[in-house]
Amino acid sequence: MQIQQNISLRPYNTFRIDAYAKYFAKFTSLSNLEQLFDAPFLQENERPFIIGGGSNILLTLDYNGLVAKNEMHGIEIVKQDQQHVYVRAAAGENWHQFVLYCIENNFAGVENLSLIPGNVGASPMQNIGAYGVEIKDVFYELEAFDINERKVKTFTAKECEFGYRESVFKRKYKGQYIITSVTFKLNKQPVFNTSYGAIQQELDKMQVKELSIAAISQAVINIRQSKLPDPNKIGNAGSFFKNPTIPQQQFEDLKKEFPQIVGYPAKDSVKVAAGWLIEQCGWKGYRKGDAGCHAQQALVLVNYGDAKGSEILALSSEIMQSVEAKFGIMLEREVNVL
Structure with missing residues (x-):
């Protein structure tokens, strides 16, 4: 080394x-x-x-x-039964390449998570999710290196304490473990999830005759490529902010003042679309130097060339302050700041 x-x-x-x-x-x-x-x-x-x-x-x-x-690599099937196949992937594997591996082998469950940037090891850390699916839905267990005890420990789904873009590794055990592998419980018979967002519309546009996990994956890829900047072309980390969750009553009060506000039911509360809030504050397409808010998706902050991290951070703070001033909602960064 x-x-x-x-x-x-x-x-x-x-x-x-x-x-x-x-x-x-x-x-x-x-x-x-x-x-x-x-x-x-x-x-x-x-x-x-x-x-x-x-x-x-x-x-x-x-x-x-x-x-x-x-850069730990490797994918292997560790066990299977009539309904499921359990696939272990090393933490250094590219996430999208892992999704493509599953699709190629007809292992269902992660197709809605296509084209999410990053590696396998980060997927449970923040319980990544998109288009109606989260890691917790397909997670079986992970192995992580205990920095203090210098040994590997296995974590079950319950022990990971998954939440919305959350797990014990982001707060409770932050800096204490290094994830080395993740095992996923995938379906041999697919259960298609096409109700979220514009997936069904995209499938219709693609003129898909027979639904498959490959078709859903391609639909998600098409949607993401139309909305989100390619990190290989414009520096970004995807969604910079979490969608905030607020009490139902607060949402109803906001709806009276802002009838077009976008929200989704979440148990006894409402998850509000952060991108909509940011756009209403006039930030969509904003640029100062090489730091900016993407013109197609207000939830994404971008580096157009040589922006400093401090400039991106300062822009995010301005956005958070303006959203709180206008809507009384404090946004939370999804991206880890060093």
């Missing part, structure tokens, strides 16, 4: 922020990972900063320590 010095992290984060790591390494195995914590230059109790696909981070500073990129 090679440890490099003063390395730009621009190729390793989808925002394409040009922050620097004092030390940088890639690990491909558990033994590599264990070696990282024995690096002679690490200060007492200092821990490496782990990155995967770099699709959910905003780097606002250079990192005066060790940044380690997870």
Whole structure:
């Protein structure tokens, strides 16, 4: 395992922020990972900063320590029964490539999560979701390296405490574990989910005669490509903010003043479309220098070239303040800020 010095992290984060790591390494195995914590230059109790696909981070500073990129790979079937197949994927596998692997093998359940950027290891960390499906719906278990005890622990779905873009790894155990693999419980017989968003419209547009997980995947890909900027062309981390959940009464009061407000029932509350709130505050298409709010999707902040992470962060703060002032709702960042 090679440890490099003063390395730009621009190729390793989808925002394409040009922050620097004092030390940088890639690990491909558990033994590599264990070696990282024995690096002679690490200060007492200092821990490496782990990155995967770099699709959910905003780097606002250079990192005066060790940044380690997870490149653990491998996909295998660990068991199966009449209805399900259990597939384990290493945390460094690209998420979309894993989805394509499942579709190719007719393993159903993740097709609605096509084209989400990032790696497999990040998927349970924030319970990624799209078009009516979340990781918790297909999750079986994961393995994670306990940094303090230097051993691997297995977590069940219950132990992960999944919530909306949440898990124990984002707050309760933040910085204590490094996810090394995730096992998914997938269906041999698909249960199609086409009711969310514009999936059915896109399928009709595609003139799909026989519904399949491949067709749903392609519909989701088409929709995402029409709405969201390609990180390979414009730096971004996808949805920058969570959709806020507010009490039903607060939503009803807002609806009187803003009849077009977009919300979805969520138990005893309402999940409000953050993109709509941001657009109503006039931010959609806004640009200051190379930092901006995307012209097609207000939920996405972008780096048009050489924006600093601090400039993106400052823009997000302005957006949050204006939404709170207009609607009385405080947005929460979905992206992890370093």
